[in-house]
Amino acid sequence: MRLRGRKGIREDIERQKELVVLNAKDHKGKWAELFGNNNPIHAELGMGKGRFISEMSKKYPHINFIGVDMYDELIRKASEKAKIAHEITSNEEEESAPNIPNLKLMLFNIEHIEEAFAEGELERVYLNFSDPWPKKKHARRRLTHPGFVEKYQQILNANGEIHLKTDSQSLFEFSLNSFADMGLRMRNISLNLHVDGIHPDHIMTEYETKFAGKGMNIHRCEVVIGKNVLAAHLEQLHKVKSE
Numbered sequence: 001m002r003l004r005g006r007k008g009i010r011e012d013i014e015r016q017k018e019l020v021v022l023n024a025k026d027h028k029g030k031w032a033e034l035f036g037n038n039n040p041i042h043a044e045l046g047m048g049k050g051r052f053i054s055e056m057s058k059k060y061p062h063i064n065f066i067g068v069d070m071y072d073e074l075i076r077k078a079s080e081k082a083k084i085a086h087e088i089t090s091n092e093e094e095e096s097a098p099n100i101p102n103l104k105l106m107l108f109n110i111e112h113i114e115e116a117f118a119e120g121e122l123e124r125v126y127l128n129f130s131d132p133w134p135k136k137k138h139a140r141r142r143l144t145h146p147g148f149v150e151k152y153q154q155i156l157n158a159n160g161e162i163h164l165k166t167d168s169q170s171l172f173e174f175s176l177n178s179f180a181d182m183g184l185r186m187r188n189i190s191l192n193l194h195v196d197g198i199h200p201d202h203i204m205t206e207y208e209t210k211f212a213g214k215g216m217n218i219h220r221c222e223v224v225i226g227k228n229v230l231a232a233h234l235e236q237l238h239k240v241k242s243e
Contacts, residue, residue, distance in 0.1 A: 009072050016079055018099040021106045029118035035064045040123035045110045046130050050078025052205040054085035057103035068106045078105050113151050120157035127164045129207040132171035144175035146182055160226035167211040172219035185224040193218040
């Protein structure tokens with residue numbers, strides 16, 4: 001995938017030091033220090049243009065959010081989405097460096113995500129409409145391949161979860177099998193998330209808006225990773241069975 005951006009894009013994002021993180025490895029184990037608090041940290045891996053992570057950071061100010069992507073142009077577009085979501089206006093003649101306390105945009109290759117976060121540093125990972133890599137020979141590139149999931153398990157804490165959304169039935173089937181083969185618990189599995197309409201509190205991604213508008217099914221599930229959330233999940237299941 002190649003993106004053609006406007007001239008001066010790297011200079012643009014380099015100016016946004018309060019929002020954009022270009023040296024992610026330097027913050028490994030120190031993200032709480034960068035945010036200036038010990039609030040939970042949620043990361044969207046492959047954030048695209050950034051609408052989801054920007055809207056989430058506006059809606060949940062007591063959670064720290066990190067949007068991750070490897071393309072300069074998407075980081076730039078996400079910074080614009082962040083300004084819109086947080087109603088930040090800027091003078092085009094001035095350096096554009098919005099300070100959104102609970103949001104960072106990280107330029108990084110997800111293949112090496114364990115080099116950016118320490119063990120147990122994240123509470124949640126969002127995988128929204130990731131590239132399905134449909135050819136079998138590319139299976140290892142899918143973000144729900146066990147090779148990636150093992151890395152998520154490493155960087156997620158005791159309350160850790162993975163939230164997956166996709167329009168790709170083949171990727172969803174692959175993902176469910178991948179999670180099951182690893183012995184992971186899943187909940188809130190949906191083959192058509194918006195069958196009864198879009199809930200007013202639901203934050204949509206750009207792709208989700210597009211695909212749902214065409215009547216396409218959106219598949220979703222949550223993967224229970226951390227020991228605390230797993231214990232709560234099993235307790236809830238036991239309670240339901242006892243009723």
